[in-house]
Amino acid sequence: MSGYNLVDEKWIPCVMPDGRTEDFGLQEVLVRSDEIKELLDPSPLVTVSLHRLLLAILHRNFGPSSLSRWQELWNKGKWDESILKSYFSTWRRRFYLFDDERPFYQCMELNGAEKHPVVHLALEFASGNNATLFDHNNDDSFVPVPPSIAVRYVITTQAFAIGFGKSAPFYFSDSPLIRGFTTMILGNSLFETLALNLVTYNDERPFPRSSDDLPVWEQKNLTVPNKEGSPIRGYVDYLTWQSRRIHLFIDDQMSVRSCQIQQNLKLPNQMYHDPFKSFRKDKEKGLLPRGINPEKAVWRDSHVLLQTSDMDYKRPELFNWLARIDEARRAGAIQAEPAYKVMITGLATDTGKAASVLLWRHERLPLPLQYLQDENLVSKLKEALELAEDTGRLLGSGFIEKEIADKKGKWKTIPVPSPLRVLASELLPKDQSGRTDPDAAKTLAESLSPKRPYWAALGIAFNRFMIDLAEDKSEERIDSLRWWAKEIRKAASAAFEETAHSLDRTGRTLKAVSKAENEFQKGLNIMNPYLNEKTEGGEK
Numbered sequence: 292m293s294g295y296n297l298v299d300e301k302w303i304p305c306v307m308p309d310g311r312t313e314d315f316g317l318q319e320v321l322v323r324s325d326e327i328k329e330l331l332d333p334s335p336l337v338t339v340s341l342h343r344l345l346l347a348i349l350h351r352n353f354g355p356s357s358l359s360r361w362q363e364l365w366n367k368g369k370w371d372e373s374i375l376k377s378y379f380s381t382w383r384r385r386f387y388l389f390d391d392e393r394p395f396y397q398c399m400e401l402n403g404a405e406k407h408p409v410v411h412l413a414l415e416f417a418s419g420n421n422a423t424l425f426d427h428n429n430d431d432s433f434v435p436v437p438p439s440i441a442v443r444y445v446i447t448t449q450a451f452a453i454g455f456g457k458s459a460p461f462y463f464s465d466s467p468l469i470r471g472f473t474t475m476i477l478g479n480s481l482f483e484t485l486a487l488n489l490v491t492y493n494d495e496r497p498f499p500r501s502s503d504d505l506p507v508w509e510q511k512n513l514t515v516p517n518k519e520g521s522p523i524r525g526y527v528d529y530l531t532w533q534s535r536r537i538h539l540f541i542d543d544q545m546s547v548r549s550c551q552i553q554q555n556l557k558l559p560n561q562m563y564h565d566p567f568k569s570f571r572k573d574k575e576k577g578l579l580p581r582g583i584n585p586e587k588a589v590w591r592d593s594h595v596l597l598q599t600s601d602m603d604y605k606r607p608e609l610f611n612w613l614a615r616i617d618e619a620r621r622a623g624a625i626q627a628e629p630a631y632k633v634m635i636t637g638l639a640t641d642t643g644k645a646a647s648v649l650l651w652r653h654e655r656l657p658l659p660l661q662y663l664q665d666e667n668l669v670s671k672l673k674e675a676l677e678l679a680e681d682t683g684r685l686l687g688s689g690f691i692e693k694e695i696a697d698k699k700g701k702w703k704t705i706p707v708p709s710p711l712r713v714l715a716s717e718l719l720p721k722d723q724s725g726r727t728d729p730d731a732a733k734t735l736a737e738s739l740s741p742k743r744p745y746w747a748a749l750g751i752a753f754n755r756f757m758i759d760l761a762e763d764k765s766e767e768r769i770d771s772l773r774w775w776a777k778e779i780r781k782a783a784s785a786a787f788e789e790t791a792h793s794l795d796r797t798g799r800t801l802k803a804v805s806k807a808e809n810e811f812q813k814g815l816n817i818m819n820p821y822l823n824e825k826t827e828g829g830e831k
Contacts, residue, residue: 471580
């Protein structure tokens with residue numbers, strides 16, 4: 292048996308309150324979680340996976356079976372050291388990474404299975420069929436890694452391995468976190484983060500629980516792989532779900548160069564109990580996890596993530612849990628903050644190509660807990676985001692329409708010329724009848740589109756706006772909405788000007804830019820009504 296035991300060895304990367312980074316073992320990271328700012332790995336996929344491992348240990352030891360029991364844990368401000376020490380003493384042998392019988396999160400060596408470079412366990416690296424997301428190493432040049440890195444790869448693979456491809460005993464299937472993004476709440480310390488995400492755990496929630504719902508290292512009889520899907524014993528079983536059979540090979544220098552990887556447990560088809568996922572409702576397939584859109588940051592649909600009344604979506608159960616915590620705070624039962632941050636992490640795969648990862652996305656957004664219970668506030672957030680989307684269309688190449696109310700209050704739809712299409716049409720040569728090829732104009736307009744800097748600028752402003760909107764006491768929160776409208780106009784104008792300045796300065800180009808800019812200003816006045824109806828001094 293190797294001496295590398297995860298209870299004591301320092302392998303979990305953390306940030307301290309003074310900004311220093313420090314690694315901890317399993318026992319110390321939980322016992323001292325109130326002294327640690329956050330658990331943070333360079334890979335957000337690893338960060339999420341390690342949090343889930345720690346949550347499994349905490350659920351196994353502390354529940355909580357109810358909100359009142361959770362309040363007791365929260366009010367103590369740290370995890371009971373004696374309980375944790377007793378637990379790790381009991382199960383210490385199961386936390387050896389290179390055990391001769393039950394290596395942690397792995398299986399014994401697989402007879403006849405191919406050996407792969409250990410980098411195959413990391414989606415972030417270029418290896419095999421993986422997309423080059425973070426790195427340009429290849430299978431031949433990659434150097435061995437220490438056990439502290441290898442174990443992070445193993446834990447993350449069990450949560451984020453992608454389905455598709457031949458394996459044994461059947462084709463590879465998706466791990467728990469591949470489909471749909473994951474949300475987690477970040478507190479002011481690692482203790483707070485873990486506690487806030489420690490949802491009610493009993494026979495019914497968040498998963499129906501059987502009597503043998505145990506983390507994988509405690510399970511005496513391991514679940515047998517089934518190509519139709521294996522049953523989930525409960526929430527702790529799910530948090531430590533073993534989607535792959537993995538075996539690490541260690542050399543004489545205590546480094547890991549190679550591994551074996553095969554399919555293990557396949558999840559059942561209906562997976563709608565994960566409290567960290569948001570779902571959309573499909574008429575035929577039921578609830579499906581909402582995934583990452585490669586073309587759109589998650590904050591741009593944050594109203595969908597938060598709302599409670601929409602029949603087409605289901606927000607993360609975690610948010611319902613936080614709403615109950617906030618009620619306890621307002622009732623004086625606990626001392627907590629009225630706002631935290633939400634961490635959103637997920638992968639986007641290419642349409643029709645399950646094994647082709649386009650990108651990963653990791654966002655952190657402020658979350659005033661008032662959003663979780665105030666539908667009017669969420670409605671205002673939706674209104675603000677629609678304003679941004681409407682204005683953003685002015686920076687695209689497509690046909691634009693806007694629904695507006697006339698003086699009598701009747702709604703009508705009016706066309707809005709695309710400024711970039713106008714610009715492209717003026718730049719391109721005309722035919723004998725004085726017209727421009729519409730396909731060529733669209734192609735050129737798309738190449739000129741400054742949407743990316745527009746959304747990047749608004750993404751920065753949005754963090755402040757989300758907090759200000761919740762705190763705004765003005766009628767209909769008009770002060771915050773007007774500020775947001777100004778930020779939209781500023782971001783859109785800067786993005787349009789950047790495109791205009793990138794063109795040559797010939798007379799023809801300057802004339803085309805002038806005409807397009809005129810249409811752009813008209814479009815802003817239509818798309819951004821808050822600055823047209825009122826100024827800071829009141830009515831115009």
